[in-house]
Amino acid sequence: MSILVTGAAGFIGANLAKRLLTEFDEVQVVGVDNLSDYYDTRLKEERLKELSQYGERFVFVKGNIADKPLIEQLFDEYKFKTAVNLAAQAGVRYSITNPDAYIESNIIGFYNILEACRHHGVEHLVYASSSSVYGSNKKVPYSTDDKVDNPVSLYAATKKSNELMAHAYSKLYNIPSTGLRFFTVYGPCGRPDMAYFGFTNKLLKGEKIQIFNYGNCKRDFTYVDDIVEGIVRVMQHAPEKQVGEDGLPIPPYKVYNIGNNSPENLLDFVQILQEELISAGVLPADYDFEAHKELVPMQPGDVPVTYADTSALEADFGFKPHTSLREGLRKFAEWYKEFYG
Numbered sequence: 001m002s003i004l005v006t007g008a009a010g011f012i013g014a015n016l017a018k019r020l021l022t023e024f025d026e027v028q029v030v031g032v033d034n035l036s037d038y039y040d041t042r043l044k045e046e047r048l049k050e051l052s053q054y055g056e057r058f059v060f061v062k063g064n065i066a067d068k069p070l071i072e073q074l075f076d077e078y079k080f081k082t083a084v085n086l087a088a089q090a091g092v093r094y095s096i097t098n099p100d101a102y103i104e105s106n107i108i109g110f111y112n113i114l115e116a117c118r119h120h121g122v123e124h125l126v127y128a129s130s131s132s133v134y135g136s137n138k139k140v141p142y143s144t145d146d147k148v149d150n151p152v153s154l155y156a157a158t159k160k161s162n163e164l165m166a167h168a169y170s171k172l173y174n175i176p177s178t179g180l181r182f183f184t185v186y187g188p189c190g191r192p193d194m195a196y197f198g199f200t201n202k203l204l205k206g207e208k209i210q211i212f213n214y215g216n217c218k219r220d221f222t223y224v225d226d227i228v229e230g231i232v233r234v235m236q237h238a239p240e241k242q243v244g245e246d247g248l249p250i251p252p253y254k255v256y257n258i259g260n261n262s263p264e265n266l267l268d269f270v271q272i273l274q275e276e277l278i279s280a281g282v283l284p285a286d287y288d289f290e291a292h293k294e295l296v297p298m299q300p301g302d303v304p305v306t307y308a309d310t311s312a313l314e315a316d317f318g319f320k321p322h323t324s325l326r327e328g329l330r331k332f333a334e335w336y337k338e339f340y341g
């Protein structure tokens, strides 16, 4: 059985591919990634190196999901029943200055995946959405029942658009689809554009870290293994195909939050990160953190709090993320020490 994972050299994609190849002997993973240089590509090469241990069970295709003939050819060749779309231009701040990348990967690329699912009888499309669709929603925790029509970044707008496009395809062509709104994912070999990784790089160089909104931000930090566990459970249960009273299909369409359901204050997060960086030997025990911290105002596109309501995920899949920030940041710090020395 071949499963498509787009964004397979990415942080979440590589972790998902590894988990699928480790746990399911009969599975072959076809991973597509254009190895974009949005961040240091050595991390992507490192992730692919780890996946190469699975031999022919992991097929890597360097390519762009915005390349329609390529996507068409892959679906034709491998007859995927399940496709997981994680390829995207990620990042909220980058979308303010580089909108083209978001339209190409997140809109055109996603459209190509939908079209391929439509023409090749895919039984379940799982795709990454994001907590950023909640914009500056005041009500917490964020529920998938909340109205999310006010994105505060183009990134968020593309992710919400993915959910709308998937809904239309589920309704029109009866394609089962599940969108997953991930909340601030972190872990070993993660993304250097994210706070925990960027802070670590800066502290190591003796630079100051900027803590936005004067530290009054709360994030539902979610450890990557919890995200992968959620995806793996969801992948195996496509929304049911049903027919409505009008004789037309009721769209087999679902959206879930995957977040820790326990937001942490940014200053507490920085404190734990500091302690774990010292324990792992990344920074010396006498590091002067106070001299390297700067409290600054909120940034455009940012939101003060993210907090996932995971009750639907728990009800349908009996699972909610549970890794503590300390445990997760410890694994990150240990990995960082080993990778960068």
Ligand SMILES: NC(=O)c1ccc[n+]([C@@H]2O[C@H](COP(=O)([O-])OP(=O)(O)OC[C@H]3O[C@@H](n4cnc5c(N)ncnc54)[C@H](O)[C@@H]3O)[C@@H](O)[C@H]2O)c1
Residues within 6 Å of the ligand: 006, 007, 008, 009, 010, 011, 012, 013, 032, 033, 034, 035, 036, 037, 044, 063, 064, 065, 066, 085, 086, 087, 088, 089, 090, 091, 104, 105, 109, 128, 129, 130, 131, 181, 182, 183, 184, 185, 186, 191
């Ligand atoms: N990490 C998070 O905190 C987080 C939170 C919410 C949503 N998400 C979403 O989860 C998914 C995975 O995120 P990630 O953190 O692993 O990011 P990532 O940047 O590490 O992975 C995405 C991968 O997609 C590839 N890619 C980008 N555009 C492509 C294209 N047009 N064709 C083929 N490959 C392309 C990139 O090279 C990258 O390796 C993304 O859709 C992201 O928007 C991530």
